[in-house]
Amino acid sequence: MTIAAIFVVFPFCLAFAAFSDLFTMTIPNRISAIVLVSFVVISPLAGLDASKACLHVAAAVLVFGACFCLFAVNVMGGGDAKLLTASAIWFGFEASLIDFLLYVSAFGGLLTIAVLLLRSQENLILAARIPVPRLLLTAKKIPYGIAIALGGFAAYPSSPLMKLALTQFS
Template sequence: MTQALIFVIFPFCLAVAAFSDLFTMTIPNRVSAILLGAFLLAAPLTGLGLNEIAIHLGAGLLVFSIGFALFALNVMGGGDVKVLSASAVWFGFTASLLEYIILVSFFGGLLTVAIVMLRGKSTQIYAAGLPVPTHILSGNKVPYGIAIGAAAFAAYPSSPLMLAALG
């Protein structure tokens, strides 16, 4: 059961967040709640002690604090901050968290460039009838949940819980 929590819940929640952000420009709060709840359930089952769990929660709190500042500056959306914080808890204060944050930034930059390029070609895309969500072409926001999900899939294999499940 522990392996199922670790192998399924985290990737599934990040995939839901990415697709939801792509199609609706929102990430449901339940995704972040499930991520946090599943971590609290899985962590003791993998052998993490109370101190280690507290350190993982501290990592999420630090990411949330920085994300809240970015939200206040209108740089990130609230759903993005919540899912990024809840997923950071799964990494803890480890090198994998740094890898995750760097990958989020990298994929976010690529995503932003791609969307700006798409918006520059929006009339051609509309004329061709390509199935691109309207809010992607006409909005001024970027569905950053896609970058968060992609980074999570790339960094998750080196996370402490995944390594514990594999070991």
């Protein structure tokens, strides 16, 4: 049961957040809460000891500090900051956190370029009736939850909980 939860909960929440951000430009608070609470519940059941769990919490606090600063200067949305913070707890201070943040940055850059290109072709897209979410063309922000989800998917196989699950599974 614990192994199944490790394989399903975090990726499902990331996917839900990405689709929500794409279509509504919002990430529901409950998604970030589920990501955070599920780590707290699943990690001891998976065999993560208390000292390592504390390092995971410290990593999330560090990411929260950076996200709070970016939110305060209106560079990052609140939903993105909460999702990034909640996701960081799954990676801890191991190399997988760096991988996660690098993947998020790379996918975020590509996403930003793609959205800006789409917006520059808004008239053509509307005239051709290409099915693109309307908010993607009209909003002034980038649905960064998509980049966070893609970065999470890319880095998750090397995360500590996934490694624990794979050792228990084999």
